[in-house]
Amino acid sequence: MLTWPGNLTDTRRRLLDDLITACLEMIDLAGFACAFAGLLRPRDGNAVRLDGRIATARAADLPHLHAFTRGLDQDRDAVRAALTLPCHNGGAEGVNAKTKRIMRQTHGRAGFTPLRHRILLG
Template identity: 85%
Template sequence: MLTRPGNLTDTRRRLLDDLTTACPEMIELAGLVRGFADLLQPRDGNADRLNARITTARAADLPHLHAFTRGLDQDRDAVRAALTLPYHNGGTEGVDTKTKRIMRQMHGRAGFTLLRHRILLA
């Protein structure tokens, strides 16, 4: 459900079809997940579409989605900014992840000088 429909292999597509036909709630859940996933491309009208998606999710009889929408409401300004603005911190997060990986590999082996050298060479 979390993969774009065009990127699904035939096996995974059949599995998704089997799951959605076996459980009526899965059909509704799959539609809602795809609707929220469509919002992840920052566009101008996403703030209005977010409100519509939240209303649709609340109308569904899926309690876990209700908890998700409550979380969206608690941080509405940040969610709106993430879905409408073209800015992101993906590069920063990538560098942070790489640094943490190097630190875990070197845990307890050497001092800051070697860690700094490895990070600069990475």
């Protein structure tokens, strides 16, 4: 459900369909996840679409979605900026995540110089 719908392989599409048909709550959850994925590309009308998606999630009888929408409400300005503005810090966050992963793998066994080389070569 967390993959772009167009990127699903046939096997994963069948698995998702089986999962959705096995549980009625999964129909609402899958629909919401797919609709919310469409908001992740910044566009001008996404702020209005976000309000509609939040209203749809609140209408569903899924407590976890209600918790998710409360989290969106707590930081509404940041969420709107992320969904509407073309600039983002995804590249910097990717580098930070990669650096943290390398540091966790070494568990402090390497000093700064080997860590630096591993980051630059990775």
